[in-house]
Amino acid sequence: MAVYEQTYKRYAGPLTPEWSRFLIIPRHAYRSVFKSKIFTAFFVICFVPLLVEAILIYLHHNMNALGIMKIQIRELLPIDGSFFQTFVYIQGGFAFFVTVLVGPPLVSRDLRNNALPLYLCRPFSRTEYVVGKMSVLFILLSLITWVPQLLLFLFQAYQEGFTWFKDNLWIASAILLASVVWILLLALISQAISALVKWRVIASAAILGLFFIPSVFSAFLNEVFLTKWGNLVSLIALMGNVSDGLFGVFDRTAGTVRIEDFNNNVRLIVVTQPPLWLCWGMLFLVCAICLAVLSRKVKAYEVVR
């Protein structure tokens, strides 16, 4: 069917492997995502903390530079699990805002323009569609979270030597797992909201609301009932607990509160966190709900019963 021939001809050339076709979606999505100069600028800013992290690791091992800058090595942060966890948190925050910017139109735009039948009438399943749409965020967020952080971990290991690498390999797995869990959570929630809400602004607001309103509610519950069990309703707090667990700093005892009643009797109340398995369970529940929403909404046509 060459342009000049103007006749209909069947395609007889080679085909791409089926397993790789979900990657077509992110490849085409990035063209429109990076058309926005504001987003591109924001995406570049996401790498600034990583640059700071790299500089800190470099300075930690470069005596000459420290000498020139007259900085005592003890004044610098120690390069350990908490150092990397801090940057996992910072990058997680950036990942959240990237999700708010990129996630909402991914599915809603297709639903609004009835594009789903066009995808699904091809050898391309609903699962591949959802995986393809999620991989738009997964690849983008990975580029600002675990991928550079693992590279920086390797940089630190290169500076310290193999023994340090061997002793701290758990940090790498914690970075990877904490980031991937956070990315999957963000991707699933944003896709589910995108499938439910057709308007971009409302979908963005819904994502922000879903993360921040329960956090406020959770803080209120924790204050009123002198507990940390309210964290179960906050996705941010749940993720914080899971991350603490992965970095080995999770402690169910969150502190003590001293209460003095009208008769001047003093009581000490131990504030406890929900157990780690329950935090994981809640995250799985949220993911399962998102998958159920996607399974219900991502269809070529709604069946009117």
Place this chain on the structure above:
Amino acid sequence: MALPATLQEELIKDQTLNDPAVIDLLSLSVTFGRRPILKNLRGDLRGKAIGLLGPNGAGKTTLIHTLLGFYEPSAGTAQIFGYDIVDQAKQIKSLVGYMPERDAFIAQMSAVHFVRLMGELSGLPPGAALERAHEALFYVGLGEARYRKLETYSLGMKQLAKLAQAIVHGPKLLFLDEPTNGLDPPARLRMIKLIREIRDSGQASIVLSSHLLLDVEECCDEILILRDGQIAVYCNLEEERKSNRKFLMLETRGDQAKFVEAIKELGCEYAITGDHRLKIVLQGGVDVRDLYQLAAREQVQLRRLSYKRDSLEDIFLKAMETGNGGL
């Protein structure tokens, strides 16, 4: 060396039996909730261009969607080129193209980008998909507008873009759901011309669903008429017309009474439809030549002689009245 005619006929017959039908309906039923939409559809459709007709709610679009795997059959199944629509949906989807009835596109994309994406999703490598996207858009007549965003297209252009995405991967079977919807007469003619070209290329079979009988009549060689989710008629349009070759319309000058008597003697049924006008049903063994001889003998002039052709409208209306399946 040419084969004897009988052997050739045998070979063709064998080939027809061995070749899987384009669509084979095997007691296909579809139910939404408790509402039956398609009821026990049976038959094999072998036409190059099959027109899908029926009043609103007859189940035309549901049939197409079920064949595309969008809905699961509640009973029975169907096959496309021998592949089962439930178990081998992926194989089927790599062989078909679909032009939906409603507006369907991906926002903020130029036509060429959109058609290329659709080509890639069908399995074409990026380079080939881009090349064929350009070709498909030129083919449907959007060559000059291919870099424009789809949102800026008129309704007619969007229809053509939908056709381009349906043919970009060169499917073996093309489902066209109301392709001329909302088109002005020139755009409609262009669409019909494209559909006929694709049909005549012999590279793809077509299933055309439409409310417009004229569109189906111009494009299709077979028709499937649905009524209340059942097959009312399935027939080959040309054969249907041929079967009506026994009906003759005559206009005469001269002594019509004597001529009518002579026709009666031949054993043909007739009806006088007006001054000098007759409708005759030829009986077996009676030929048109006999009528000419009769007219010469009775000194009657035959000013006009034509075969009555059942129009698609007649077939459709008959199907709506009787609902007798042609399968």
